Amino acid sequence: MDFQLSLESEGVGSAYPDQPLAATADDSVGNVMQLLRAQRTGSVLICEGEKLVGIVTERDALKAMSGDISITASVREIMSSPPATIASSATVGDAIRKMSEGGYRHLPIVDSEQKPKGVLAVHGIVHYLVDHFPETVYNQPPDPKSKNKEREGA
Amino acid sequence: MSSILCPYCEAENMEGTDECQACGEALTELSRHIPASSVEADLLRDRIERLWPKSPASVSPDTTVGEVLKLMVDKEIGCVMVVDRGRLVGIFSERDALMKINTDAPRLKDKPISQYMTADPVTLETNDKIAYGLHKMHVGGYRHIPILFEGKLAGVISIRDILRYLAERIAATSSRR
Structure with a gap:
């Protein structure tokens, strides 16, 4: 399928969203940092009941590591709230535009009731591209500079 | 007539040429794939x-x-x-x-x-x-x-x-x- 057409017709679900990982605003910064590490992921969604109220990313964790914020503080202190989100009905093209314009690396995917359905990470977009352009991305010639300048032997 | 660029020496060659006329490297792999969209062509052309x-x-x-x-x-x-x-x-x-x-x-x-x-x-x-x-x-x-x-x-x-x-x-x- 034509790439441009795919971007404007395929839903955000095609760009490998991560399962949402949730915590509450009362959880401590330290707990959320360890959750990020244990799950090897870049963001935790902060929810009240089933509703999304904030997001904490690696960037926020860095502030706690540098000593700007205590790890015993509640994540309420460091979360981005309300977070930028993308509707589950949006297309991959919408997501690329939104991430690029806002500089977001993680976009929670929400339904019409603001319930989180997943998280779109920038790596998912890259994965999507590689799927669409496998020949372009994988058939890269070897580095010309690494070639022997002269044939081996006499 | 479209041309292909040799990835080794960057010389222009006629589409379908098996080896680069300038440096002799094989170009057969390159001839097979023609980018299907302009975004893809950009990715292949533009440098870091x-x-x-x-x-x-x-x-x-x-x-x-x-x-x-x-x-x-x-x-x-x-x-x-x-x-x-x-x-x-x-x-x-x-x-x-x-x-x-x-x-x-x-x-x-x-x-x-x-x-x-x-x-x-x-x-x-x-x-x-x-x-x-x-x-x-x-x-x-x-x-x-x-x-x-x-x-x-x-x-x-x-x-x-x-x-x-x-x-x-x-x-x-x-x-x-």
């Missing part, structure tokens, strides 16, 4: 320098973890280059901080960054294709890749730079229609 690699923040290997973390927060940067006597020896990213430092930061803040950096990172050259950069980021799961020019550290690109480039290419393609 087109992303305007930023000047990287650099530290020496004996800089402390605490100093590096503070630098990353204050300058709002996602990674620092670790440079020893002019040579790139490692990279320390938000991901390294999360995986290796995390809540141990108070205990580790006086340790040298060389103990926690990712040593001998994957690098790209300014004249590598953007498609190649995309490949490296995908395979390695990297978000930042140091850029070298003639073997020396010249900049850094992030996955956001690629996303921005892509958004621009897509917008340009849509407006051409």
